[in-house]
Each structure stands twice: as structure tokens, then as C-alpha cells.
Amino acid sequence: MKLSPVQADAIQELGNIGAAHAATTLSQMLGSTVQMSVPAIKAVDIAELGTYMGEEQAAMVAFELQGEIQHGGFVIFYITKESAIRLTNTMLGLTDMNRTMNEMDESAIIEVGNIMVSAFLDATAELLGFVMLPSPPALTIDMAHAAMSTLIAGMGEEANEVLLFSTELTCDEHKIDSDIIMLPETNTLARIVELLENMMKAP
Amino acid sequence: MSDSSPQNQQTAMIGIGEYRVGSFPMMTIGLGSCIGLTLYDDSLKIGAMVHIMLPDSAGRTDRPGKYADTAIPAIIKELNALGSKNRSLVAKMAGGACMFEYFGANLNIGERNAERVRTLLKDNHVPLSAEDVGGKVGRSVTFLPGSHGRVSIRRANGTSGEL
Numbered sequence: 001m002k003l004s005p006v007q008a009d010a011i012q013e014l015g016n017i018g019a020a021h022a023a024t025t026l027s028q029m030l031g032s033t034v035q036m037s038v039p040a041i042k043a044v045d046i047a048e049l050g051t052y053m054g055e056e057q058a059a060m061v062a063f064e065l066q067g068e069i070q071h072g073g074f075v076i077f078y079i080t081k082e083s084a085i086r087l088t089n090t091m092l093g094l095t096d097m098n099r100t101m102n103e104m105d106e107s108a109i110i111e112v113g114n115i116m117v118s119a120f121l122d123a124t125a126e127l128l129g130f131v132m133l134p135s136p137p138a139l140t141i142d143m144a145h146a147a148m149s150t151l152i153a154g155m156g157e158e159a160n161e162v163l164l165f166s167t168e169l170t171c172d173e174h175k176i177d178s179d180i181i182m183l184p185e186t187n188t189l190a191r192i193v194e195l196l197e198n199m200m201k202a203p
Numbered sequence: 204m205s206d207s208s209p210q211n212q213q214t215a216m217i218g219i220g221e222y223r224v225g226s227f228p229m230m231t232i233g234l235g236s237c238i239g240l241t242l243y244d245d246s247l248k249i250g251a252m253v254h255i256m257l258p259d260s261a262g263r264t265d266r267p268g269k270y271a272d273t274a275i276p277a278i279i280k281e282l283n284a285l286g287s288k289n290r291s292l293v294a295k296m297a298g299g300a301c302m303f304e305y306f307g308a309n310l311n312i313g314e315r316n317a318e319r320v321r322t323l324l325k326d327n328h329v330p331l332s333a334e335d336v337g338g339k340v341g342r343s344v345t346f347l348p349g350s351h352g353r354v355s356i357r358r359a360n361g362t363s364g365e366l
Binding site for chain 2: 046047048049050053054055057062064135136137138139140142143144145146147148149150151152153154158160
């Protein structure tokens with residue numbers, strides 16, 4: 001599905017609102033300021049996925065979009081492995097950066113992902129009047145490309161191009177760099193675009 | 204999808220759904236449920252590498268490298284055109300992992316990919332000499348047709364090995 005510039009702008013604004021809510025929850029959990037980038041929409045050919053995500057180690061908490069549309073795609077909380085350790089250290093009151101990640105870290109990361117993605121989806125649902133519920137979370141800490149390509153392989157439709165819709169959330173004080181990534185299926189995207197266009201038309 | 208000049212030994216990166224045939228080094232990074240499959244002909248010192256994403260094309264022909272059932276005939280055909288006999292080819296594969304245990308629908312893609320590749324190789328009389336598949340770990344694979352078809356694997360958990 002190709003987006004017109006107006007449609008892309010509308011989706012960007014939707015992402016802005018969702019990510020702002022997610023940023024607020026992250027900021028509350030960390031007790032410090034969180035900055036947010038302008039949401040970026042990229043149409044990525046699957047053969048080129050490696051230029052966006054490679055072998056770097058990252059923790060990814062993935063949620064399948066459910067609700068009014070079943071199998072609507074995925075929303076992912078992405079955080080580099082180093083940032084993930086800093087994040088859980090901050091939350092758990094630890095300082096050692098060179099430790100291996102344990103179950104406690106994994107639970108903490110899943111919980112952060114859960115809270116942020118719920119905030120993101122709540123805000124977008126409220127705006128659109130369209131409910132996208134997250135599935136239970138699934139965590140993997142691995143090569144970013146390995147995790148992302150597996151999610152793309154699990155998408156219902158057959159596409160050679162995917163729409164990656166990401167907003168970067170950073171916390172300077174704790175040097176935490178994370179992203180909220182949305183990987184919508186065409187049916188979800190079409191529905192969102194339709195709702196946004198209706199909103200813009202409304203007097 | 205053709206050979207590069209012999210002096211150009213730059214590593215070719217094989218993205219999802221792509222394949223290359225030749226004697227130059229090839230690499231796929233970050234295999235999750237995808238399969239990195241190599242075929243090597245030691246008599247001609249050439250080989251092919253493909254990055255397969257799904258088991259079945261269901262009739263689609265736009266990206267043969269993306270599906271096991273179109274990828275394997277495509278690379279065999281190209282190797283045949285360069286003079287390789289199926290029986291002198293040796294296959295190795297890696298990947299087919301299960302990255303997210305929770306997602307039921309995703310659970311079997313890696314496994315189904317690997318199973319389909321095994322069947323198709325058998326149907327085409329190409330022996331599978333080694334594999335490193337399954338588990339819950341991402342893998343990167345380097346293939347060196349110029350060094351007797353050496354296939355080395357680097358896993359996300361820090362371990363590495365040769366096939």
C-alpha cells in the first residue's frame with residue numbers, strides 16, 4: 001500500500017500522539033526526562049532490511065495487534081542491549097553494566113514494553129475510535145535482524161515491502177535509546193488511513 | 204544474480220529473498236526463522252547462497268529466492284548452467300530458529316522452512332551434508348566458495364562454528 005504525503009502526515013501525527021503517551025510512561029518509570037524524535041515512516045523492501053537492522057544485539061518486546069482486526073500486524077518495543085541493561089539497572093537500583101541479563105531483567109523489560117505499548121495503543125485508539133489490543137508480550141534478546149525478519153515472516157499477507165513506522169525515545173540522563181516500532185498489515189493500515197481521512201474531512 | 208569478476212573478492216550480502224551464484228564470498232546476516240542455504244560444487248569451486256523466508260510460493264514467481272520451493276530449483280538451474288551436476292553439489296543450511304516462543308502462528312515457520320528445504324534437496328538429488336537449524340538463536344552465515352565451500356556460523360549468543 002502506497003501512502004500519499006497527506007496520509008503519511010496523518011499517520012505521523014497519530015504516531016506522535018501515541019509515542020508522546022509512551023514517552024510519558026517511560027519518563028515516570030525512570031524518574032527523568034525522555035526525549036522523543038519525530039515519528040519516521042519507512043517503506044522497506046525486505047531484501048534491504050539488513051541496512052536498517054543488522055547483527056546488533058537488541059531486546060525486542062513484540063505484541064501482535066488484535067481487537068477489531070485480527071492479526072493486524074505488530075507493535076514492538078525495541079531497545080539496544082546496552083540500553084536495556086541501563087534501563088533495568090535504573091529500575092532495579094543496580095550499577096554493574098557488565099553483568100549478564102537474567103530473568104529479573106527480562107521481566108522488567110517485558111513490563112516496560114507492556115506499559116509503553118499499552119500507552120501508545122490507548123492513545124491511538126482514543127483518537128481513532130478504533131481499538132487495537134496488544135496480544136500478550138513476547139520477548140527476544142538477539143540480533144535485531146533475526147527478530148524483525150521473523151516477525152515479517154509471520155505476517156499474514158505476502159509483501160515484498162513492509163512499512164516500518166518508528167519513533168525514537170531517548171533518555172540522556174541514563175543514556176537509554178529505544179524505539180517504538182509499528183509494523184502494520186495492509187488491512188490495519190488501510191483502516192487507520194480511512195479513519196484519519198474521515199477525521200480530517202469532519203467539520 | 205551473476206558472477207562478479209574473479210579479482211573482486213568483496214563479500215556479497217544476501218538479503219531476504221535474494222540469491223547469488225559464483226566463486227566470491229557471500230554472507231547472510233541475522234537469520235531468525237529464515238534459512239541460509241548454500242550449495243557448493245568442489246570440482247568447479249563455485250557455489251550459490253540463498254536467503255529463504257517462507258516454505259511455499261503458492262504460485263508466486265516475482266521473488267524466487269524468497270520461498271524454498273522456488274529458490275532451490277532456481278539456484279540449481281543457475282549452477283547447472285555453469286556446468287554443475289546435481290550429484291556433485293553439496294548443500295549446507297542454517298537458520299530456521301524460533302525467535303518468539305509466544306506467537307503460535309510464528310512458532311513453526313523456522314521448522315517448516317527447514318523441513319521443506321530438506322525435502323526439496325532430496326527431490327533434486329542434492330545431498331545435505333550439514334545443518335545448524337532450530338533453537339531460539341539468531342545466526343549469521345559466511346560462505347567461501349574459494350576456500351572449499353567453507354561455511355562458518357556466528358550465533359547471537361556469542362558462539363561460532365563451521366558446517
